[in-house]
Amino acid sequence: MNKDxxxxILNRLRDNNPKPETELNFSSPFxxxxxxxxxxxxTDVSVNKATNKLFPxxxxxxxxxxxxxxxxxQYIKTIGLYNNKAINVINACKMLLDLHNGAVPENRDALEALPGVGRKTANVVLNTAFGWLKDNEGRYFIAVDTHIQRVANRTGYAKGKTVEETEQAIIKNTPNKTEFMYDLxxxxxxxxxxxxxxxxxxCGSCIIEDLCDFKEKTED
Known part of the structure; x- marks a missing residue:
């Protein structure tokens, strides 16, 4: 896929949704x-159902x-893997209290040091909660989950066998980064x-179907 x-693709996605937002409900970085x-x-739906009861x-x-x-x-038992997630969240809260005065740090290393927080979660928090385009070392980043991994590779926008490879490919292949990376x-x-x-x-209802490299197009 070429730069043009x-x-x-980026212009169409932006025109269709100029101000995209996460579907997770939240009112603070924490x-x-x-x-x-x-x-x-x-799913975000299942998480919202739980946090709508927890956060109040x-x-x-x-x-x-x-x-x-x-x-x-008791609040998150409807979510998959809730036992381990409960332990991680409690331990993360303790670290935030002990090391960061109860505040969520704007620092990748500090975020990834929290139990249950990996690169994707850190990227989401830095981007969505704090508005970051670049990390502490001045490098662009993007949170890549299974959806983004699939879309990037299937469309031909960026190829990578792992989420880390796909993240780097997306960053490399995205033109006009200051214009597009925040919402990508x-x-x-x-x-x-x-x-x-x-x-x-x-594919039949896709706004970028004609630009996509996927060969097995559907009519749906």
Whole structure:
């Protein structure tokens, strides 16, 4: 795929959704951190159902830590892997309290040091909660999940066998980064969630079908 096609793809995605937002409900960096941690191998809908009950009761590191693991489980038990997630969130709250005065750090290394927080979660928090385009070392980044991995590779926008390879390929191949990189995560994830779905992409209703390199187009 050449640069011109990529620019057309980006322009169409932007025209279709000029101000994309995460579908996770949050009102603070900490709430987003918890929500993204809970969203691993779970849908945003299921996470929102849980956090809509949790956050009115406890939405700070101290308040959630005070719930304890068993108390937190009662709010998130409808989410997959909730046992391990409860332990991770409680331990992350303790680290935030002990090391960061209860604040979510704007630092990749500090974020990734928290239990249950990997590169993707750190990227989402830095981008969505704090508005970052680049990391602490001045490098562009993008949070890549299974949807973005699929869309990037299937369309030919960027190729990578792993999420790390795909992240670097997206960064390398995205033109006009200051213009597009901030919203690119949301454009790609929403496109993968509702149009370029895993089992059978809805090519017939896709706004970038004619620009996509995928050969087995569908009529849906």
């Amino acid at each position: 096609k990529r620019i057309q 709430e987003l951190l918890v929500a993204v941690t809970l969203s691993a191998q779970a 009761v406890a939405n700070t590191p101290q308040a959630i830590f005070d719930l304890g693991v068993d108390g937190l489980k 995560h949301h454009w790609l994830i929403l496109h993968g969630r509702y149009t370029c779905i895993a089992r059978k992409p809805r």
